[in-house]
Amino acid sequence: MKKKVLAMILTTAMLVGTVTGCGKGGSAASAESAGTTADAATADAGEWTWPLSEKKELSIWIVWSNDYVENPNDLKAIQKLEELTNVHVNWQVVDAASAQEQFGLMLASGEYPDIIRDCGTYYPGGTEKGVQDGVLLDLTELSEKYMPTYTALRKSSEALEKDTVTDEGKIVGTRTIASYFGDVRGERVWAGMALRGDWLKDLGLEVPRTIDQWETVLTAFKENYPDCEAPLMIGTNGYDYFSHFLSAYGVLGEFYKDGDKVKYGPLEDGYKQWLTLFHDWYEKGLIDPNFMTNAADMMSPADYMGTGKAGAGIELWGFTADVLKQQGYTTDEDFNIVATSAPVLKEGDTPEIGFATSEIVKEEVGISTSCKDPELACRYLDFWYSNEAMMLDSLGIEGESYTKDGDTYHLTDAMQAMVDEGKVNTLSEAVYTYSLGTSDFGLYNWGMFDPIYEGQDALKAYDEFDKDKFDLMLPSCMTMTDAENSEYVTLYTDIQTLVQENTVKFITGEQSLDQYDSFVEQLKTYNIDRCIELKQAALDRYNAR
DSSP states (O other): OHHHHHHHHHHHTTOOOOOOSOOOOOOOOBHHHHHHHHHHHHHHHOOOOSSOSSOEEEEEEEEOOOSSOSSGGGSHHHHHHHHHHOEEEEEEEEOGGGHHHHHHHHHHHTOOOSEEETHHHHSTTOHHHHHHTTSBOOOHHHHHHHOHHHHHHHTSSHHHHHHTSOTTSOOOSEEEEEEETTEEOOOOOOEEEEEEHHHHHHHTOOOOOBHHHHHHHHHHHHHHOTTOSEEEOOOTTSSOTTOTTGGGGTOOSSEEEETTEEEEGGGSHHHHHHHHHHHHHHHHTOBOTTTTTSOOSSSOOHHHHTTTSEEEEEEETTOOHHHHHHTTSOOOTTOOEEEEOOOBSSTTOOOBOOSOOSOSEEEEEEEBTTOSOHHHHHHHHHHTTSHHHHHHHHHOOBTTTEEEETTEEEEOHHHHHHHHTTSSSSHHHHHTTTOOTTSOSSEEEGGGHHHHTTTSHHHHHHHHHTTOBOTTSOOTTOOOOHHHHHHHHHHHHHHHHHHHHHHHHHHHTSSOGGGHHHHHHHHHHTTHHHHHHHHHHHHHHHHTO
16 A cells, blocks of 8 residues: 555655665665675676677566656667667566556466566565465575675675565565665655745744744744644644654554564553644644544645645655645745654654665565576576666666766756656656666665756755654564464454544544553453564564574
């Protein structure tokens, strides 16, 4: 669901991207330095030279959409990759809206393409289950033998090693690895809290950081702007996907970790403290009175932020004032949106959020058991982890779509001309006439957005949101066994409903916070402690990888 929601949001905000993967990490290695190790490994694995002396073919299933190019083979970067490898790819393209259905039909047919991108998302039970079912190949030995560049990268840090294997130490698929122009590190956070900057300026207020500062700002918005129905937009469950405000109290809305111990937010005192705050703000009219039906979980509605009906809410870093003006939500030249990091209780606290917006590893790619040439498939995927493939896939062709000045990259005048001539709407769309962009394999270059948004407010928001940290988050790559997952889903479905319903009631006052202890006891009768045990077992196995 998150991927579908995000796809819709990114389209609205004129961005293309995907969000999956595992928690934020620091720099691991560069693809270039990993390549030295890769050269030695290649020699051990036997000679392999690109381009191949004779044309080869592979088939790849991919979720992908592009308003300007019908098939990836029409992209100039993909054409260049074919020239460099002499491998022609028969792309089996599906759109995000029908991806799950199409994936099911493919499985039912028993006829699989050679390579399946993002199989971890669409295969029932994940990539590991796909291997167990005999649909996907176990790549543990194959990757060691035929993927020297990938192997060198994944072994370059403890975090990458953990996130690219199962609890049993198997490699069931290859992971897209995030980097900044080849330097492997987690991507900057792509969304966060934003406010009407022009209102702050008019009122002589600073961008809020602490909970108390936020209350001062929201109160001023309510008192000075009569059309402001919702000084603060929040999610339909009372908090957004990122757990802003909630995380200021050291908890998240569901499961989180305190060191190596799994905890459940609603059982903790911090959750009650947050509810007390939001009930008070609800009574004072500082949060959206219709938050239960006014979706603002991943991004605040443009018709609220753009028309003065809201003063603050969640926004993507690329969803700037200029975008809202272009979309016709306002004609006010002074209209401005400013970003801020997640709220904290007091100055100096670490801003925390609870959603994996920044990760070292992303989508998982599998090779099917129908593949007649697993070595070719492995070698081809491995090529995508080279710096050469990374630049082609992110910014296109040097001299045509981008130029390099030292360590700085710029888009060419030809890219801007495409926008000026109305061939595309934005510079990002111009780039995607060359490359797959973030819907890729191998080494993902999130630095591509620097030249695309060069000199724009979007990059300021990008840097502001990046102050948020992920210490409370459970690793997204930790996994349960089939038996554990089955038990967990059976128990947690009712628990989640109970929590969501009571959270809303506590905020609105329909249920007194005096009943909170009774609510906690009810959670225990629903076997929340067993759910915590199941999560703890998964975390322990992940830590032991």
